[in-house]
Amino acid sequence: MICLKTLPEKGTSGYHGKCLERLFGDKEVDLDLPENRKDLVSKMPKQTKGFSISGVQMKCQMAIEDKKLKLVDHNGQFIMKPSPEEYANVAENEHATLTLMDRIGFDVPPCGLLRLQDDHLVFIIRRYDRDFETGMKAHQEDAMQALGITNEDASNKYTSASYEEVLKMVIKEAGMAVAMELLLRLVFSYAVGNDDHHLKNISFYHDPMFRLTPCYDVLASSLYSSASENPMALPFFEDREALPSYYGNMGNGFYAGSDFIELGVRAGLLEAAVRKRISQLLRKVARLAPAAIHDSYMPDEMKEKYVNLVRQRLTFLDVLDYTNPKPTREGSR
Numbered sequence: 001m002i003c004l005k006t007l008p009e010k011g012t013s014g015y016h017g018k019c020l021e022r023l024f025g026d027k028e029v030d031l032d033l034p035e036n037r038k039d040l041v042s043k044m045p046k047q048t049k050g051f052s053i054s055g056v057q058m059k060c061q062m063a064i065e066d067k068k069l070k071l072v073d074h075n076g077q078f079i080m081k082p083s084p085e086e087y088a089n090v091a092e093n094e095h096a097t098l099t100l101m102d103r104i105g106f107d108v109p110p111c112g113l114l115r116l117q118d119d120h121l122v123f124i125i126r127r128y129d130r131d132f133e134t135g136m137k138a139h140q141e142d143a144m145q146a147l148g149i150t151n152e153d154a155s156n157k158y159t160s161a162s163y164e165e166v167l168k169m170v171i172k173e174a175g176m177a178v179a180m181e182l183l184l185r186l187v188f189s190y191a192v193g194n195d196d197h198h199l200k201n202i203s204f205y206h207d208p209m210f211r212l213t214p215c216y217d218v219l220a221s222s223l224y225s226s227a228s229e230n231p232m233a234l235p236f237f238e239d240r241e242a243l244p245s246y247y248g249n250m251g252n253g254f255y256a257g258s259d260f261i262e263l264g265v266r267a268g269l270l271e272a273a274v275r276k277r278i279s280q281l282l283r284k285v286a287r288l289a290p291a292a293i294h295d296s297y298m299p300d301e302m303k304e305k306y307v308n309l310v311r312q313r314l315t316f317l318d319v320l321d322y323t324n325p326k327p328t329r330e331g332s333r
Ligand SMILES: Nc1ncnc2c1ncn2[C@@H]1O[C@H](COP(=O)(O)OP(=O)(O)OP(=O)(O)O)[C@@H](O)[C@H]1O
Pocket: 053, 054, 055, 056, 057, 058, 059, 079, 109, 125, 126, 127, 128, 129, 142, 196, 200, 201, 203, 216, 217
């Protein structure tokens, strides 16, 4: 329930010793967990002052004390997210998606699933903004803060900036390579149907230099939303009227790979490099996604939907060379 690879027949803990060590720093950690989801939620500390993890989904911090994994209200080493009551298997979905990202080579903190006594699974991820051994804090800032936008309205995380503006800021603060990495994370999000890649799901460290934090909050959320909803959380361009060419002209609701190339180029990245990195990424997703989804703990029906979604998204992303249809003579007269 960490690496999603097969277990030896014997020892049915659900984990490889090595994986327990990677996530919890100790393969003998005591994972004595509550009875069921309700029980777990009732034990979760109320929103306490020291609780600095915000977001929409219910979540809480955990730490290992005396070799036992416990719920804590501050200084946690982990963040634990049960699936929201109204969306089943979000935990399994996030685990599968981040495991796929890790296999592809993105920077992902160690994460896994915890099994409650009634077999319900919850998601757990190691905090990347705390040193695991010393608890030392690393300061992180999300894209809204980095752009100097205030958080007075919760919808600001969707409306107050475009991907182009974030990428431009990253090029200015950190350079092309970091911006390219962010662009690839956006392409990945589209490939797996993560329609919630908003300004608070992009974060940066400042010390010792400006760079992206590891990935978090990536899952196939489109599996839960209706087809008419925008598949990407933010507008692409600074000029909100302008839509990427394929998306804007075809009007079929899908983005092509060429739209992401256009985004990268408008932000200031070099076209040849963007093109090359996006195609490499798409090949990796095509090669690695089916197995990661299949090996995951999502129910079979959800796996099938997920595999089909990725296949469909890849079909559109593979269109890397869309050019605007030339206006007809009639139209241009
Ligand atoms: N592994 C991690 N280590 C450190 N900080 C994290 C980690 N995962 C998430 N965070 C921080 O906690 C915040 C909330 O986490 P996350 O985005 O997973 O929750 P969410 O409720 O699903 O968010 P949303 O508002 O997007 O629905 C993030 O914006 C990020 O700042």
